[in-house]
Amino acid sequence: MIIESSITLDGPINEIWEKLLDPACLKDCIPGCESVIIRSNGEFEGTVKVKIGPIKMRFKVVLTIVEKQPPVRLISKALGKDLFKVGRFTQKNQLVLEKLDSNKTRLSYISELNISGKIANFGERVLRAKAKEMEENYLASLSDILKHRGRKS
Amino acid sequence: MKKYKLRLNINDIDYTLKVGAGETLLDIIRDQLNLTGTKKGCDSGACGSCTILMDGMAVKSCLVLALQAEGRKILTIEGLAQDGVLHPLQNAFVEKWAIQCGYCTPGMILTSKALLDENPKPSEDDIRMYLTGNICRCTGYQKIIDAVASVGQLQGERHGKK
């Protein structure tokens, strides 16, 4: 399934680019994310908990950067395996940053997500909506962090 | 597997069985009791080929856990004919060419029996509505509806006698 969206963020383009690749920021913004580390080969590895009603999943995710043109374009792919064996996903992401002014950047992404395993039986309509919800939450969290940076937490 | 005692009546015979919590009524009918007239099609409650009557109600046995049938009276397709004499619905399905591969047939007949028990002279709309949960890949449904309607006529003529 294809999910796409865009959002205007408060921040200079370079800073936002850094945040997109910052493990601590990824951990804080990705809903259900428990940990993010960078492996020695540059891959990002983390665990993300996802819950749909009574169905609980815990994905071990490996994210690989395929192409990067700082600070405007990032192409990555991810592979997620659920530790409860309920599902699996592969994802191709294309993310574009556009400088609107010195403190405003437009982030647009298009994501191709494929879900397999038992969870896929559950229904495309629910999965699509849930995936979209998670992506929107990520962007909202990122936007919040940028708005409140500099304030003591 | 943890097993629990299950007592139920199937086609006028009382059974005491040992079943696991996760086994469905369909599983035990087919696998423990060898009553294979009830079919496992989609095994997810969509096709209706697993339909049996439980206390007179049409239910999809793939969605009923066996232990939930405790103390109930079950009718499968094998229990419909009496002393070798086919039920009027079975005769009608044969006469009206309402059977091709036969896979949906037991479910269709039992659902139709539940309909006629509730509504002895159903209209075509009534029949179509009642059979919504039973899918047929072969016949295009019309002959099935004709078969059920013909039994309705017959029952109507005999003033509701089964």
Added chain:
Amino acid sequence: MKDMRYIRTASVTEITDSLKKYGDKAKIIAGGQSLVILLKQRLVSPGGLIDISQVNDLKFIKKTKKTIKIGALTTHRDIEKDPLIQAHMPILVEMEKQLASVQIRNMGTLGGNLCHADPAGDLAPPLIVMGAKLKLISAKGSRTVSVEHFFRDFFETAIQPDEVLAEIHVPLLPVSGNALYIKHSTRGVDTTIIGVAAFVSKDRDSNTCKDIRLCVGGVGSVPIRAKKAETAVRGKAVSKKIIAEAGKKASEEIHPVSDLQGSAEYKKELTEVFIKRAIKAAWDGIGRTNA
């Protein structure tokens, strides 16, 4: 599926005791029409099942002066055939006739349907527009939640692990009011793509809309009250123009997701059309359908 413990209960106390004992390690099973599918697909693997299907104390339909109280184990088929419901709440009968198939309706319960919380479920929107409330019972006592606030997310409700949904209380419709449910699906009784429930009441003196409640299922993670659409109609004369405005507002305030059953734009359009149809049909039917 995984080996499970099986606990059969015969009373509400036995249910709440079992819930207290097992917490969220066991799942309640009523009609099983949603849960057995999840179990078979191994999407859920509880350590045990608490079978409440034989608790007859939770199977009833009774009328009080202002409400109809329905036990949570009442089946969809019970509702479809019940004379009290047919007389006082035909919206529920019409909804049930379009829900799944007879076999599913014979087993599936109202409580199970609500607790499963499928955002496209047919039962929630009618109950929401009629202002229905739910009684939840635990070993500690009971509490009441409106159906509208019961749903939290996809397949997630406000019910706590030690609670069981026991009763549904539906206020009777006022004499000057009417409620209607229409749904769109591939075949009449298939999974709902969009479902719209409308309640309207008339101020007889001014012939304007006294109150209106609209609820759309299938366009979000929970059923959605179309409040902006309601504001466009409430207190006003129900003209074609007002109805059209309500439809437009409803399509603007929902945010459906594109999927195999339709694009987001299509679902918005469907919602607009169905809101208009539902308001008109409910309004025209005032005075005709109530006991």
